[in-house]
Amino acid sequence: MRYIIIGAGAIGATIGGRLAEAGHEVVLAARGTHARALRADGLRLTTAEGPRVHRLPVVEGPAELGELRPDDVLLLAVKTQDAVAALDLWGAAEVAGGGTAAQRLPVLCAQNGVESQRLALRRFARVYGVCVWLPATFLEPGVVSALGTPRTGILHIGLAAGGADARARQIAADLEKAGFDAPVVEDVMRWKYAKLLGNLGNAIQATTGPEPDPAKAALLRRARREGEAVLAAAGIAYVSQAEEAAARDGRAVQPAVLRGGSSWQSLYRRTGSIEADYLNGEVCLLGRLHGVPTPVNEVLRHAANIFAREGIAPGSMSVADLTALADEAESRHR
Template sequence: MLVLTTKTHQAEAAVEQWADVPVHDRDGTVLGSAAELLPIFTALNGVASEEIALRYFERVFAVCVWFPTVMTEPGEVIVRTLPPRGIFHVGRYGVSSDPAADTKLVASIGEEWAAAEFQVIRSEDVLRWKYRKLLANVGNVLQALLGDTAGAEDLRRAAEDECREIFASAGIAFAGDEESQAAWGALSIEPVPGEPAQLGSSSWQSLVRGHSTIETSYLNGEIALIARRIGRSAPLNAKLTALARRAAREGLRPGSLGVEDLRAHLGRV
């Protein structure tokens, strides 16, 4: 199996790189390609990577990742949770020709990943969880731009409210607040000795590492895309997406904008 853990905007390049890699048996005989034979698990934020993978791979499994970690230095991953370390909702994307085999595969992964103190939950409708995670991720951009989001709570709520409204208009189902709390509430996030308390989201990490690209186009930008498909608009999330692209393109770091500067850019002074 393959587990895809890039950012969504990097997914297609990774999938294309692996799709035609030959798969060998124990004797070295080529049995076929990775895309033909290996299941791929898309453990990424957003809801676009599954469709990207399905263009190449026969068997795609969507993974909703709830795993608060930070990587700002190569080779160093800061895990901030007590056991369970992370919770993963997993389910087949697309129509399966062998549901029993899929169920068995996900169960076996759950047993193996439990050794690393992860919890795997099989879901018949895993996209409900990925859309719920997408709602949670629309605030990532604020931390990436501001660093310290104190005083920007209303902007986060406004971005989330716009997201909820677009989901409702588009008929998109997602896990509710109580359901999410029941599933994800088992995670206990603790400070890591020797590390600052302000350790940010995946989008924040991209700017800290100085990347010239950022995942926001598949988070806030996804909300804008959904809105445009149904003849609506999501102006706040669209503007936040553009600001994130600019920050990555210009090499800006978290904190490059103050709250009032951001309000001015968003027209919410």
Template sequence: MRIVVVGAGGVGGYFGARLAEAGHEVTFVARGRHLAAIRERGALLVRSPLGEARVDARHFVESPAEVHQADVVLVAVKLWDTEDVAAGLRHLTDGGARVLSLQNGVQKDTVLRRHLPEDAVWGGVCYIAAVIEEPGVVVHRGPMQRIVLGAYQGHPADGVAEFHEACVKAGIDAEVGADIARTVWEKYVFLTGLSATTTAVRQPIGVIRGNPATRELLREVMAEAVAVGRASGVDLDEAFADAQMAAVDTLPAGMTSSMAHDLERGNRLELPWLSGGVVSLGRELGVPTPRNRTVADVLAPYELGRPAPDA
């Protein structure tokens, strides 16, 4: 298959490298210091407990405009870049490409559909712990590396089975979701809870779940997200947040979130699309979201990165 990966960070770098290893024609869109290091080294290096991978630098470009045809486009940029990326993919969807966002949040596909035909946008989520350790090097931590994808209800599923098969043959744990909208929201509920608490409290999940006050904060952050999802028409179980707490108790005690990692490094946060997204969607739907609102307010000074001392 002809695959374009927009964003060669932890998510895009890992999954794109596995697909390239399997013999697919994969082109990566990267930029900045990461792209410069890849070109200087001659390859992207992916370190993983499942095996190291290298992707030759000749497969990297700076813009989707440099790619003329594709079967599937994987979007793996940070959420604030979605609008700009979507605007640059129309020539590929006009040629028949399908677009699969592996980003966080539930508003990502709404943004894509503002610029692209609805039928061209698949729904999907991924589960992986992978980061850019240094420019040119992606590190995959732990064995988990899973993609769930599917066409949204009412839209044709052309190409879904073919891409699913490509992922499986590349060694990726992949699944076609029966109700992909619900799958996207289920991940959003969990991710919002994990991100909100580990970032605001600045402690890993073991500490969060072990303290009665922060444990309840985690449950209520997720419960608010469930309420917003149900109000938007998604078939979420009303008790989904409680069920997720049982799953939380099985997580490694030292587990944290990518947003907490970004806060620690002084990077920009995806806050407006996580707890902030729950708040904005709740406001539109008339659903109270006081816990997410508090998290969003507490973290607001860090949204664009570490604030200057004299700001």
């Protein structure tokens, strides 16, 4: 199989680089200065085993590859706000022997949140969810660091609509050989909804900084309580924190040198967008559908989007100010 990594950022580049190290054929899809750096200098990937340079094919779209191959696997690793454009572009690509990628090829959704699977299922016949636990940093074009140890990351895989199949097991076997834990599960979305609850703190970290703080932890607990309430109202199951902890225990230990998570990194790179609409915004959506107030998550979503839209540096807001906004929003719902 050839792996086409659509969105070769922190997650995509790490998975692609590790697969290449294990002997698999890999193509990286990237754009702008990142694509130019990857072409000129290679993917400079540092893992717990040390730095390596991977000189892999780099494309900006499927037209540069010609017809796709029947054995291609598409791994979607762009942020969810960029997923529709990527799915439409790659889904329309023709595959040798007839048909399009959306009709014939598998797509793996390796993103935070739960919306990308729904977007993909509208377009692709074969959609897999990937619950990603992979501490990685991407701050400079062409340069990615993923120092998780003893495994680089944990990637639960299963069919987005439920169940698992032989293709999921083959992909998982490839990922295992490449340095990941890749459990094949029948209920991958249950894992992704659990990860969603943890990711509700991304906006807190992005706006107030990644440094540990009891006030930040308290605000995350409030956001998480809202998330748990809306999932209960919607009848959506998710993995318990104990089950998550057991799966991660000693498997892909996050290094202390990690500067900030994915949302913090988006602000640092001034991408102009952030995934809060698909993390805190998912909670807000379910709250509105099921009559559950979600004022804390709405404040976090709104604040993160202002930072992204206006190019405000990550960590520029005090946790006291963010908490005060959440308090005010909650008081309006009492």
